[in-house]
Amino acid sequence: MSRYKELLNDKKLMRGLYALTLISAVLVLMLVIKGPEKSGKLIADDEGRIVGIHRSGTMSVEHYDLTLTVKDEGGDIERDIDLTLQSRRNESKSEGIPNSNDREAIVNSGIDRIINEIEYSDTGKIILPTNLPDGTPIEWRKKPEDLGGNLFTVSLIYFTIAALMVASKLKEDDNGKAERRSILKGLPRFCNQLFLMMNAGLILSDAFDTITGSYKGFERAELSFFEKELAELNEATDHHRISTAEVINEYAVKHDVKELIRIATILTENEKRGSDVIESLERESRYLWDERKIVARECGKMIDTKMSYPLGLLLIVLIVVTMAPALLNM
Numbered sequence: 248m249s250r251y252k253e254l255l256n257d258k259k260l261m262r263g264l265y266a267l268t269l270i271s272a273v274l275v276l277m278l279v280i281k282g283p284e285k286s287g288k289l290i291a292d293d294e295g296r297i298v299g300i301h302r303s304g305t306m307s308v309e310h311y312d313l314t315l316t317v318k319d320e321g322g323d324i325e326r327d328i329d330l331t332l333q334s335r336r337n338e339s340k341s342e343g344i345p346n347s348n349d350r351e352a353i354v355n356s357g358i359d360r361i362i363n364e365i366e367y368s369d370t371g372k373i374i375l376p377t378n379l380p381d382g383t384p385i386e387w388r389k390k391p392e393d394l395g396g397n398l399f400t401v402s403l404i405y406f407t408i409a410a411l412m413v414a415s416k417l418k419e420d421d422n423g424k425a426e427r428r429s430i431l432k433g434l435p436r437f438c439n440q441l442f443l444m445m446n447a448g449l450i451l452s453d454a455f456d457t458i459t460g461s462y463k464g465f466e467r468a469e470l471s472f473f474e475k476e477l478a479e480l481n482e483a484t485d486h487h488r489i490s491t492a493e494v495i496n497e498y499a500v501k502h503d504v505k506e507l508i509r510i511a512t513i514l515t516e517n518e519k520r521g522s523d524v525i526e527s528l529e530r531e532s533r534y535l536w537d538e539r540k541i542v543a544r545e546c547g548k549m550i551d552t553k554m555s556y557p558l559g560l561l562l563i564v565l566i567v568v569t570m571a572p573a574l575l576n577m
Contacts, residue, residue, distance in 0.1 A: 260416045264409060271405040275398060289389060297387035300332070300365075300373045308333060317354055318384040324354055333367050357381060423502075426472055430504050431542070433473035435535035438510055442528035451514060452491045456481060492518045506535060 289311065290299035302309060309332040317324040357379035365373060375387045437458065444454035459481035462474050470478070476498070484494050496511035510531055517524035 257416060260412060263412055267405065267408055267412070271401055274401050291389070295388065297375060297389055298377075299375055300330075302332060302371050302373065312389075314388045315358060316386040316388070317358070317379065318386065319354065324351070326355075326358060328358075328362060330362065331366055332373075353381070354379065354383065357383070358385075427502060427504055429472035430476075430502060430507060432539065433471050434504075434506055434510075435532060435539050437473070437477070438528060438532045438535055441510075442525065442532050445528065446525050451518070455491050455495075490515075490518060506531075506538070 288301040288303075289297050290301055292298050297313060300311065311330040311332070313328045313330055315326050315328050317326070360380060361376055365375070376385070378384055440458050441451075441454055444457060445451065449457065459478050462470055462478045467475060480494060480498055484491075492511065492514035496508070496515055499507035499511045510528070513522075513524060513527045513531065516522045517527075
């Protein structure tokens with residue numbers, strides 16, 4: 248439930264979901280209110296058969312989805328026609344007649360010839376033929392739109408994108424929590440090192456260089472996330488006239504770790520006002536070590552809880568194995 252509230256309170260994620268919902272709603276609305284013909288007007292008789300097309304103009308390409316039924320002696324032949332009426336500027340394409348005794352091939356050839364003549368017609372009003380070239384009667388009807396399929400496709404895309412956005416946010420949060428745990432785990436050691444070095448007389452910048460320089464003897468795989476970040480932070484700000492306390496403060500604000508922000512505030516106050524940094528760092532170091540012990544104890548308790556599930560499963564298996572022979576002998 249807390250994870251759900253976190254997602255609801257994430258303004259960036261909610262803005263993305265709102266935008267996705269708005270775009271999907273517009274697409275659905277376009278599918279619902281879209282007319283049956285994409286341009287011009289279909290002319291139908293009393294029985295719903297399409298008998299002609301009234302074009303909106305002859306200088307542009309128009310598209311119509313129709314169904315053509317051939318009333319042949321061997322049975323009706325139905326074919327979906329994507330009729331594309333060409334502009335007057337385009338030239339007609341000739342279609343050859345197949346040299347075949349196959350009835351279906353002859354019918355398809357006749358349909359193609361009719362479609363070719365219709366598509367390249369240069370008249371504003373087109374009367375659709377009622378017979379094939381060989382005299383076979385045909386019927387034209389408006390092709391029913393697959394509105395349900397289109398809505399399903401839009402819904403599927405919407406929920407897929409929304410799920411990907413939520414999964415990406417959850418992964419980002421998990422990565423952020425893992426990074427924060429790494430910082431909290433390494434922070435007591437870092438604070439203790441700062442305290443010892445500055446208590447020995449080193450200034451903050453030299454102490455920070457010494458701490459990050461000690462990481463160079465290790466492979467990157469052996470370093471924690473916090474140690475890698477500190478090393479990269481030192482390399483990025485090396486030879487720059489920028490305060491080390493300011494660098495640490497910016498890093499603490501970036502990861503939103505209040506314990507590190509407290510240390511950065513102590514270092515900044517010492518740099519600006521000359522406050523006693525040694526005593527403050529010693530106090531923070533003790534507090535951070537105590538916090539780390541508490542976290543370690545909680546993690547130990549969580550291990551006992553996690554182990555109860557496999558133990559319960561083993562107990563069930565043990566009961567089944569013990570009772571199986573008795574049940575088989577009954």
